[in-house]
Amino acid sequence: MDSLKWTLFLVYLNIHVIQTDSSPWTIKVPSSVKGLPGSCVVIPCSFNFPNPSGKTLTGFTGMWTDATNQIFYHPDKSKVMKQYQNRAELIGDVGQKNCSLKIDPLQQSDTGPFHFRIEIQNLDKYSYRENTVSITMMSELNPIHFSVKEEVVEGQTEFASCSVSHSCPSSPPVFTWNHSGEALFQEQQLENGQWKAKSNLTFHPTRADHNKPLQCTVRYKGGQEHETSKVLKVKYAPVNVRVEHESAVKEGETVQLTCSSDAHPPASSYEWYNETGAQLHQGNVFRLPNVSRHHSGTLYCTAINEVGRGNSSLVQLNVLYAPEIKAISFCSSEGDMVKCVCIVESRPPSMVHFVLSDRVLPSTKVEKHDSVTIGTLQAELGSSAFVLCLANNTQGNANVTLFLPVNNAPVNVRVEHESAVKEGETVQLTCSSDAHPPASSYEWYNETGARLHQGNVFRLPNVSRHHSGTLYCTAINEVGRGNSSLVQLNVLYAPEIKAISFCSSEGDMVKCVCIVESRPPSMVHFVLSDRVLPSTKVEKHDSVTIGTLQAELGSSAFVLCLANNTQGNANVTLFLPVNNAPVNVRVEHESALPVNSRMQSLYIIIAIGAGAILVILLTAVGVVKKCRGRSGEEPTSHMKTMQAEKDVELSQYAATKREL
Structure with a gap:
């Protein structure tokens, strides 16, 4: 690394030298450089000389001397003054016209002035006495330039830089940061023998860095140090979110919860949530007047600023209230033993006792589930018909009388079932009751008293219209029997037009x-006659509908009857009667049709009317035959079925003809 720095430095010097053969004796050197005693200093230097012949020269000897011509540097160390030996070094290549000098370490006496002398074999020699350089000793270290943002954000990537000028490129200052991160060193050459060293720090601040100094320390060759710092302002989301509140409050009082947090910038808003995440309130103070037991539970506070959010831990809100003995508490008995269960809601949990036959007994078993205490007593029955349950806590007490059950026959016998079911489906009826002891068996009966089934569940697969009707359930225990009310079973089915229609x-x-x-x-x-007509008269008898039409005959020889309900539809063709003697007289009936007494009367009247018409027609035929016998004419008679003059098209019905 050092060799690369020197190479770049020497190249820099070489490009400033005028490379012509007719150049005079010239040199480029600063008149003064600054140096730090104990460190090193480099005097940048480049020179030129005349070479009229243009021949290649060798045998260059470069040296530095002071104002008294005492040798400060010479390739032959024996010629160097003792105080400069092993401290001065010609780092430039004089063959390339580079005369740069390094003094390491620099001493207070090394102030100069100094000048450069060159001796060229077979050419000439020259001292650049008019181009001297002096060294200024630094009494104070150069200032450090420090840079970092005014505010940084926790967790984000941030940058800081620290730079200083110096005179020793071979041993530049060493930078040290008091914060972890990645530091990158950079160096740049300045003028007059000065260099700029810079350290760039990439780091990730945390909330712990807030209001703490970020420090850069510079250590020079020779051991001198200099440092500078800036206080970090770190933005971070709220932490240490906490809730202050009373640990317990009595029912009916007022409770106040206060939320606070540590954050930069400070939290701008607060929100309150229950354990399910439902928002309860906004603001750092949550006040609940007239608090009730229903406010008991866990909640938490959320603090919010521009960086993010922070939650408190779950807070248990304890509302204290006196015992309440629940209505589902009960007693039961088996032989001479009684078992009572007393269920109490309170906070704090209650003590539960029982009074049986003037004896105060503790609970045989106690279970506690948050605010609910379940006390169980198992003891001999004695002569008492009731048991007293007592509950008390710090907020009050309560008591309730639990009566012992007596043996009774089933009551409140009830049937659960679907109100209507389609023909072909399955219907299920379930019977239940209240009894002590519980019902041991169930039986099912129809309205006539015929038994249909045994068991509390009565299941009828592939139900049909014949199952329609009323039934009831009987519950039975060792004490007696109890009946449900009558249940109507409605089986839904499509219309069926009966053959006796006419x-x-x-x-x-x-x-x-x-x-x-x-x-x-x-x-x-x-x-x-192609006219769709409603019934002139409609009679409804349970599942039977009788529609009657009275209208002008028209030209049609038949009438089409149409019937429909929610389950389907049906139709039948009714032929109008022709004038002929009665034939094929018959009575049709269906055993499955539930006909009441009124319907039976109607059918009898229709049959009697048909019989009367038959008698009249037979009498008339006899008279006609007698008359024709006298006149010698042969009697003739015939019957024919009248066909419809026109077909009636009804897309939703498929016609079925029936001659009556």
Whole structure:
């Protein structure tokens, strides 16, 4: 490294020498250089000489002398004055016209003036007495130039620099920093034998550096030191966030929590959060008047400045309140033993005792879960019908009477089920009750009292319309039985138009009766002579809907009955009757159709009417035959089915013809 520095320095000197053969005896040397005693000093020097013949010269001898011509430097050390021996060195190559001199170490007496003399074999010799150089001894060290930003940010990459001028390039000053980081050294040549040394520090400040000095120390050859520093201003996010509050507060009082932090710049805002992260308040003071038990829990404070955020540790807010014995506390018995469980909420946790048959007993078992204390008593029943639970803490006390259960038959028998189910699906009914002892079995009955199932769960897969109806559940224990209220099981299914639907006519009027079974009940319409007509009359009997149409006959020989509900639709063609003797008289019925007494009466009336018409027609036929027998004419009769004059197209129905 040193050899490279000297090479650059000598090149610098050489380019300032006039390289012509006719050059006179000239020299370039500063009149004065500054030096630090104990360090070294370099006198930069370059010269020139005349060479009329232009021949290549050898045998150069360069020397330095003082004002009295005493030799300060000579290649032959024996000719050098004793006080200068081993301290002066010609670092330039006189063959290249470089006469630079180094004095190391520099002494106070080395002030000069000095001049350079050159002797050239087979040419000439010359002393540059008019171009002397003096050395000024530095009584004070050169000032240090220090640079760093006014404010730095924690964690970021920051830079600082420290520089100083000196006169000893072979042994430049050594820089030391009091902060960790990466230091890069740089050097630059100045004028008059001076150099500039510089150290650039790359570092990462922390909050611990805030208001602490960043120091640069310069140590020169010879041992002298000089230092300078600047106080760092480090910006950092809030740390040491803390909450001041009372450790415990009574229910109904006011609690105040105060948040503070260490930060630069100071925190500009504060926020409060509960343990789930929900924001509760803004501001460094959080005041809760009339505090209640529901305020108990953990929370924390967040301090914020322009650099970032910092959180406090979780703070437990303890609200103190007297015991409250919960309604779910209970007693149960088995034989002569009683077991009571008393559940108490309080803060601090309560002591729980029991009074049984005038005896005060501690809890057999105690469990504590934060603000809840569960006291359990197991003891002989004695003659008492109740147990008294006592709870107390520093805030107060409470008591409640727990009655011992008596044996009773099941009550509050109830059935859970879906209100409606589609035909083909599965329905599940579940029965439960309140009883002591608990119900040991369950039974299911329909409305007629027929038993359907045993077990608290009644499951009906692939349910059908025939399952519709009412049922109930019976719960049974050793004391007795209890029944649920009647439950209506609704099975939903699409319309089915019954085969007993019919049409009749009187003159130009037609009367059609369309009987539909479905759940829920259906809407019933008719198509007559291409007209869609609503029912003239509608009767609904549970799952049966009877739609009646009365209208002019028109030109059609049939009527289309349409039925639809939420589960689907159906249609059937009802042919109008023709004038002929009754044939194929029949009665149709479906055992699955639930027909009540009113419907049965309707069917009987229809059958009687049809029978009467049949008798009248038979009588009329007999009269006609008799008359024709007298006239000698052969009787003829025929029946034919009337076809519809026009097809009625209804995209949502697939027509099914039925002759009645």
